[in-house]
Amino acid sequence: MTRIKDLREYLHALDELGDLKVIKREVSADLEAAAITRLAYERGLPAPLFDRVTGAAPGFRLFGAPAGLSSVQGKPWARVALSLGLPLDLTPEQLVEKLIATCGATPVPPVAVSREAAPCKQNVLLGDEASLDRFPVPKVHQEDGGPYPGTWGVIIARTPDGRWTNWSIARIMMIDGKHMTGMVVPPQHIGQVWQEWADIGNPVPFALVQGGHPAISCVGGMPFPDAEVDESGFIGALLGEPLEVVTCETSDLQVPASAEIVIEGHLSVGRDAIEGPFGEMHGYMSADTSAQPIYSIEAITYRDDPIWPIVPEGRPVDECHTISMPGLSAAALKELRSAGLPVTMVWLPTYAANHWLVITVPQNWRERLPGIDSAEFTRRIDEILRSTRAGQMMPRAFVLDDDIDPFNDQELIWALATRVHPVKRVKVSEGWATPLHTCFTPEEKVAGRGPLVIHDGLLPAPGEGRLAHSSFAGAYPGDLQKRVLEANDWGLSQ
Template sequence: MKYYDDLRSFIDALDAMGDIMHVTREVDCDFEPSAITRRSYEIQSPAPLFHHITGVESGFRLFGAPASLSSRSDMPYARVAMSLGLAPESTGLEIVEALSAARHKPGIPPVRVESSAAPCQQNILRGEQATLDRFPIPFAHDKDGGRYANTWGTLIVKTPDGKWVNWSIARVMKVDGKRMVGLIVPSQHIGQIWAEWVKIGEPMPYALVQGPAPAISCVSGIPIPAHADEADYIGTLAGAPVEVVKAVSIDLDVPATAEIVIEGHVSITRDCQEGPYGEYGGYLGSGSSAQPTFHVETITYRDDPIWPMSITGRPTDESHTLWAMGLAADALTYLREAELPVKAAWIPEDSTVHWLLIVMPENWRELLPGMSSEELSQRIGEVLFKTSAMMFIPKVYVVDDDFDPTNLREVVWVLSTRVHPVGRRAVFEDQRVIRLPQCYEEEEYVAGKGAKVVFDTRQTTRHLHASFEQGYPQEVRQRILDNW
């Protein structure tokens, strides 16, 4: 296992295993990089690295699909695993377990280095020179409201008293060279911190970090508890503190090895229209909303910087790999803290974060004496739907452990044959609903409330599978395997 402390060493490692597609011809910055990246997701090709972008200073590069499925079929989750310092052949369930386990270990706080030792400050732009027009920011989809300056970068903010620092990913749209507008959801951590700045009537300092160490991008995109610092959690995963440097113009620390850092302040009113944007549910956007303005004041960057991007849409992209694993780890952590003997949690990539599978061991009834199957489903829903992360999940399936939840073919078989057409479900009415999940009606989005459900698919008596593994004597299977 190896922890990659900057984006470049990570790209080199992917390249060595044949998982980088070098695009050396010149590409138009409007749509070509995004369209190539989107196709790379859909055919599971190597991750595209663009070396020449029209209208952009020579040396600037774009990097697409940083944490999607690998082109290596023998290690499909290698990009996510390697980002987190895990072995490239790690399974999805192993990654979820690692993310959950790190929640219970002491955090390792970051360490500050001098600016002379920080590659992210090799070049500094101030005033009118600090313009987004210098950088290759493409349109993600042709129906979007603008060029999206953030799809895989880390937003760093902190509360006015400095006690809570939050690193997160949120979509941010370029307005012009000096302004961006970002989606700030009140219930999310960045929204809670922004609300504190609004209370005191002062614009919120922010840093938008493009291309930090891959673990930083990954952890920024998954849920961890409020008031916990992502930097400390990343240090736990890495086994060493993250190196940070003081930002040039604001009172924030930023990752020292980042490719690009944009510094400025966020307005205290929702004064600019953001969107539409094609989201993880797989559909192009169709509306916009008033969101705060991110004013660009200072930009620092490495020589020959790399700007990473995630082009969300139909499966499979970073939303369906990394973010889904983070949500599953969050669910697993809370259920085990509630003393429920959950064996695993998994969100199938092809469900676009609309299904969550909770896997129970065969002896769960012995571990929970006196609890019926219906009561267990109810309890699981009560625990999960109180958490912030589960506002994104409308459907939970409680399943047996006699199949591989990461194998979509087996998932479809189980859900098709074990979900009762009418009963065996626990429905939770009037749950929090936001517009990102695609399965609700307009009136539910307006009200911010809708139903969520836990489906009970467990078998009272386990049925043997009509399969090679369970349908033949062991000696017959072994003879066949020996002669295959």
């Protein structure tokens, strides 16, 4: 597979796959581009590239659904795969395992290049000229508090002592041409970095990166690898080669040299602006606002004819589900395996909008844990799970035998309906409740605490009431299945 170097090569590859739609008519950045992108998500259409944006200088473009599910038949995860340098027929299970393996690999740090070799330095705006007013900053939902420069842009920030440089995504709203605000909360990595600067009373140097290698935003949007692991080295290990970076104009932070647009400045340590509301990953428009720090813009650098990626997140499936859910799944699976528990897979079903988590276990788990019943096994899983970010965030978790494929929504719905008791075999604890989880009451969201449940959906042991599947694979002899498949009466691809 040809290595993708930047967003432009990625767009070319999508075009060759038939998964890119170039929209040549003039489109407004005020809701219209986002509306077209939402339609593409919901109808499984190619990713839209907007060639002409109302009010923007010729050449300025917007790009929607950069890592949504693909329109390519039989390759729904092709955009994610192409972004991460993986085979186009990637399955979510392979993605989760790849993330875990990369977390255990030696990081490949980025390499610095000269300003002359960095496309992101083709245009440099400083001082008063460094304003968002010249860019087509998108407004992505009708009820949003303003345009949102940060929906797929990666924030780069470093702890005051320099030990950790974090690349992550958190939503950012435009206040005016020189100022932005955004969600900066302690569970997020940007919130952890910000708190260390707030503790010493100094503003945080930051860079907001739009575009570049498509892996940058994918990894930046994953709550994985673990805290205090530099994403730049993780991306290098994932791709098998280092990213090229260049030093900022206003700080010693290093940013991807192939970025389309880099916005630089300082983030205040006070909470001086009102951010929101914003339509979020749960699929509902929230009315919530909150006091957040202010990003003051001091420099903007960009490529000729820059491309601004946008993610109008909402009802599944979009990047908030294709990216964050594999990351959370990998983090939880890694911890459960590290604890020595026999677990086959962990998956956050994309259509559950970050509200469900499914754990599958091998059907011989009783042999591997002699003397342990399903209630105790589920309790042990829950104990480890709730120590992870994924476990702390998921209102509902389900433990199932691995005769069920958690990535197959048809199988999963059948198993949850037929194996999970309405009220029994469930453990209830208390954990984190957030406004992003619409199932909680207003009082629970304000308190930040709510019930977390885990359901024991494990089948009885063989010979103790376990029922066979009345399916093609489960209700007919193996030799008959083989004969039917070989006959191939429908001419199906084998």
